[in-house]
Amino acid sequence: MHEGPPPHVLVVDDDPTVAEVVAGYLTRDGCTVDRAADGPTALAKAAAARPDLVVLDLMLPGGMDGLDVCRALRHDHGRLPVVMLTARGEEEDRILGLEVGADDYVTKPFSPRELVLRVRSVLRRTRPVATTAAPPLCAAGLTLDPVARRAAKDGRELALTLREFDLLAFLLRHPGRACAREELMREVWGWEFGDVSTVTVHVRRLRAKVEDDPARPRLIQTVWGVGYRFAAYPGEEAPGRA
Incomplete structure (x- = not known):
């Protein structure tokens, strides 16, 4: 169930059976659903009525x-969330989808219920329920506003994607602590299990946007055999709430 007006989801898949099943499950979950069977049609529909999320087949x-x-979609609509469907379970397919900005992925064949849960998770982050104001997170020239979901350096x-924003926010809230990839997957993605290469790809993308030299990261450091740590430097204000 969703708070506020029904989320508008665009399902892009050339298999009419898959599209019908996905649309049916999302509709029963409270979404309004539009469908497209190819790329040009999908872009035209997104331009005519910007969706809240796109379920997009890779093939x-x-x-x-x-x-x-x-x-x-990223070029025309910025942070529009995308959940990608991959026909093959190969790691390369998943990484390619994440590299171009997909926020999540589901591998075919998939459980429609699993897809609905993934969509719901992404929508919950992009359409948050009104809460008391949360102060911004500030450190090392970075400022994140959790309410407006805006970040600056x-x-x-x-220009952060949904998952990049949530990942950076989590690291800023836990400065100096080694965060395991499995912990990040659980806390940022809401997954109890999954491919930790998802975290690796997002860290690489995030470094490209926040580091002065992504090849020699100073802010988001690798903790070998564990995961990542947001570095608090001597003489600098420790990352935390402003």
Whole structure:
């Protein structure tokens, strides 16, 4: 169930059976659903009525696959959340989807109920229920506003995806502590199990946006054999709530 107006979800899949099943489950979960069978149609529908989330198949007919569509959606609509469907379970497919900005992925064949839960999780983060004001998180030139879901470095706004924002917020809330990949997957993604390469890909993307030199990261450090740590440097104010 969702608070406020029903979320608008665009389902992009050329398999009519899959699209119908997914649309049916999402509708029963309280979403309004539109469908498209190819990339150009999906982009046209997104332009006509911006959805709250897109469920996007990686393999689409014609010259525009799911990766192309995801890139175009990111270019045209910024932080529009995308849950990608991959027909194969190969790690390369999942990583490619995450690299172009997908917020989550589900591998075919999948449980429609699992997909609904993933969609619900993403929507919960992008359409938060009104809460008491939370102060911004500030450290090392970074400022995150959890309520407005805006982030900046040295006053310049960062174009972070949903998961990148949540990942950075979690690290800022736990400065100096080694956070295991499994913990990050549980706390940021809400997954009790899954492929930890998802975390690795998002850390790489996040470093490219917040580090002065992503090849030599100073803020998000690797803790070998464990995970990652947001570094608090001597002489600097410890990361925390402003």
